[in-house]
Amino acid sequence: MLRSTWILFSTHAVRTARSKRALLCFGLTLVPVLIAALIRLVAGETGGSPPAVAVGYIIVLQTIVPIVAVVLGSSVVAEEVEDRTITYLITRPIPRVAILLGRWLASALVISLLLALCAFVVVTLLDGAGVASSESAVPAGFRSRLVRVAVAGGLVYSAVFAAMGSFLKRPVLLGLGYAFAVEFLLSTLPFASQRITLQYYLKSLLFAGDPELVARFSGSLVKLELATPEEATRTLVVAGALALGLGATILSRRQVLLSA
Amino acid sequence: MxxxxxxxxxxxxxxxxxxxxxxxxxxxxxxxxxxxxxxxxxxxxxxxxxxxxxxxxxxxxxxxxxxxxxxxxxxxxxxxxxxxxxxxxxxxxxxxxxxxxxxxxxxxxxxxxxxxxxxxxxxxxxxxxxxxxxxxxxxxxxxxxxxxxxxxxxxxxxxxxxxxxxxxxxxxxxxxxxxxxxxxxxxxxxxxxxxxxxxxxxxxxxxxxxxxxxxxxxxxxLLSKHPRRVELKADRARALAREIIAYDEVTSVSVPSESSISVETRDLDRFCARVTELAARTPYGIRSFESGDASLEAVFDYLVG
The missing domain is CATH 3.40.50.300 (P-loop containing nucleotide triphosphate hydrolases)
Structure with a gap:
């Protein structure tokens, strides 16, 4: 299985990077960059912590990460079905799980690169030199934390959407619906229901370990006690693994009905 | 094997x-x-x-x-x-x-x-x-x-x-x-x-x-022996039916109206040839000729075509 996963990963990493979907995602990652540049331009020296954390969390983590993951993650199996090329793969002596894993890894690589770059540039732009006071400085380690959490979010969300794409007909629409109707909404409301969203654990990873940051955003971005970094990491890993496991199980039993 | x-x-x-x-x-x-x-x-x-x-x-x-x-x-x-x-x-x-x-x-x-x-x-x-x-x-x-x-x-x-x-x-x-x-x-x-x-x-x-x-x-x-239904429209349907019933390849004829007849044949090729000839030489006023069993017609057509 490892060999066929590697073959599909190495083939599709290049294809995914050159695809129209990747180009669209690149365009999407420019949105927070442009917003950051605009804030930097308008706010001048008063840039710094609040805009960096707000843009980093709301625009990058809550919005761009799920969208990029939907666009590239949901296509992992669904694109093969839509393009009717899956026949060539499922009639080879390889486990079907390798199709999901190989293609997901290829998408995950592109997603990670795009989101890491986006998060890095956004915080860098808003962490302006000559910030007026220490109050408005971007907290130490926030940039690298946002980069890591954006990549983690991209990986987990793409695993979920890849799994959805292995059995749903319109995974992009349903994925966007899930990302915004469930994840965005629930994670914004100040209720314990936040804990059933991936966003809650991503937010925990971003804020936890920095009590000062939590205190500054308590009541606005942080409305609920956060999970510990260990718990958040564990939950995200389990969620991603469960999603891929479910997708692999469904794909291995799935009948492929393609039009001529 | x-x-x-x-x-x-x-x-x-x-x-x-x-x-x-x-x-x-x-x-x-x-x-x-x-x-x-x-x-x-x-x-x-x-x-x-x-x-x-x-x-x-x-x-x-x-x-x-x-x-x-x-x-x-x-x-x-x-x-x-x-x-x-x-x-x-x-x-x-x-x-x-x-x-x-x-x-x-x-x-x-x-x-x-x-x-x-x-x-x-x-x-x-x-x-x-x-x-x-x-x-x-x-x-x-x-x-x-x-x-x-x-x-x-x-x-x-x-x-x-x-x-x-x-x-x-x-x-x-x-x-x-x-x-x-x-x-x-x-x-x-x-x-x-x-x-x-x-x-x-x-x-x-x-x-x-x-x-x-x-x-x-x-x-x-095998397929040539399969009975086929054919619908004919003609001005003098009853007279035409009397002539057609004598054909060897025809197994049954019915006259649902004064201007149409329904025929079942076990040899469509031969029947088609004879009806074409009949249309050219007799005053029955044959206006149309079509198979009532279109799907089987399709099978037959591609087999013999």
Whole structure:
């Protein structure tokens, strides 16, 4: 299985990077960059912590990460079905799980690169030199934390959407619906229901370990006690693994009905 | 040797019957699967390829249950009907990728890809993206990927559809060569004479059922005995009916109205010839002539056409 996963990963990493979907995602990652540049331009020296954390969390983590993951993650199996090329793969002596894993890894690589770059540039732009006071400085380690959490979010969300794409007909629409109707909404409301969203654990990873940051955003971005970094990491890993496991199980039993 | 065995095989798509109660054994060599569009050929081939599961009954391909059977796929090649390839990849890269997935090392996969693409006359274009290929070239890439790994059994769904005459000749020659080399072939077509040029062994499907199995001659004979219903419109229907009832090939005649008659015949060809002659020489005022059983008409037409 490892060999066929590697073959599909190495083939599709290049294809995914050159695809129209990747180009669209690149365009999407420019949105927070442009917003950051605009804030930097308008706010001048008063840039710094609040805009960096707000843009980093709301625009990058809550919005761009799920969208990029939907666009590239949901296509992992669904694109093969839509393009009717899956026949060539499922009639080879390889486990079907390798199709999901190989293609997901290829998408995950592109997603990670795009989101890491986006998060890095956004915080860098808003962490302006000559910030007026220490109050408005971007907290130490926030940039690298946002980069890591954006990549983690991209990986987990793409695993979920890849799994959805292995059995749903319109995974992009349903994925966007899930990302915004469930994840965005629930994670914004100040209720314990936040804990059933991936966003809650991503937010925990971003804020936890920095009590000062939590205190500054308590009541606005942080409305609920956060999970510990260990718990958040564990939950995200389990969620991603469960999603891929479910997708692999469904794909291995799935009948492929393609039009001529 | 039995290459394929189906026992009461059935497949439904919701309320629609794709294949129904198909019991058949297919032996070694080349076998043609013929039938009009919608007969169930593609459904049967998808079941053989293990893309879908039967709704009922069983199917064994080279002695194995085909659904997602990795052991079988080492010995099996499938050329699907859909015109779908990775358009951004070259034919060489595509075939090499599929060969590496079939277990070949990268170097051997490259060599086999080159050899196979040369066999389908694509040596000069193998490094161009397949998105720029003609329909015929794409079809040949599909055939190439189904044979490149040296399978015992190759299943081809409408491999000649959309090909220009030269490509058709080349693909037919390749399939003949494969058959002669001992590879078992099952190929579908809705045009009988295409299959006839490759093999005498055919399975005839119609409306999801096996209508006939045997040589082309057997099947033609069988179908020619099948009673056919024909509707005629004429000014003097009763007089025409009195004349037609005397024909040997006519089994029954009814006159539903003063201007139409309904005829059942066991030899449509002969009956058609006689009615045409009758229309030209007698004053019955024959205005139209059509088969009331359109679906069977389609089967017959393509068989004799």
């Amino acid at each position: 039995t290459v394929l065995s189906a026992d009461r095989l059935g497949r439904w798509y919701g309320q629609v019957v794709g294949l129904n109660e198909l019991t058949v054994d297919v032996g070694a060599g080349v076998t043609g699967l013929v039938g009009p569009n919608g007969a169930g050929k593609s459904t049967f081939l998808k079941l053989i390829a293990g893309e879908i599961r039967p709704s009922r009954g069983t199917i064994r391909v080279l002695g194995e249950d085909p659904f997602a059977n990795r052991r079988l796929y080492r010995r099996f090649g499938f050329c699907p009907q859909q015109d779908a390839l990775y358009d951004d990849m070259s034919a060489f890269d595509l075939i090499r990728l599929l060969l590496t997935l079939s277990g070949f090392g990268r170097r051997e996969a490259g060599e086999r890809a080159e050899t196979t693409l040369a066999r389908v006359h694509l040596a000069g274009d193998m490094h161009r993206p397949v998105g720029g290929y003609s329909k015929g070239m794409r079809q040949r890439v599909k055939v190439a990927q189904s044979i490149a790994h040296g399978p015992e059994l190759v299943v081809l769904d409408e491999p000649l559809t959309g090909l220009d005459p030269v490509s058709r000749r080349d693909v037919l020659a390749l399939l003949r060569e494969l058959g002669a080399s001992g590879v078992h072939l099952i190929l579908s077509s809705h045009v009988l004479h295409e299959v006839e040029s490759l093999t005498e062994n055919i399975l005839l499907l119609h409306r999801g059922r096996l209508l006939a199995q045997g040589t082309v001659t057997d099947v033609r004979r």
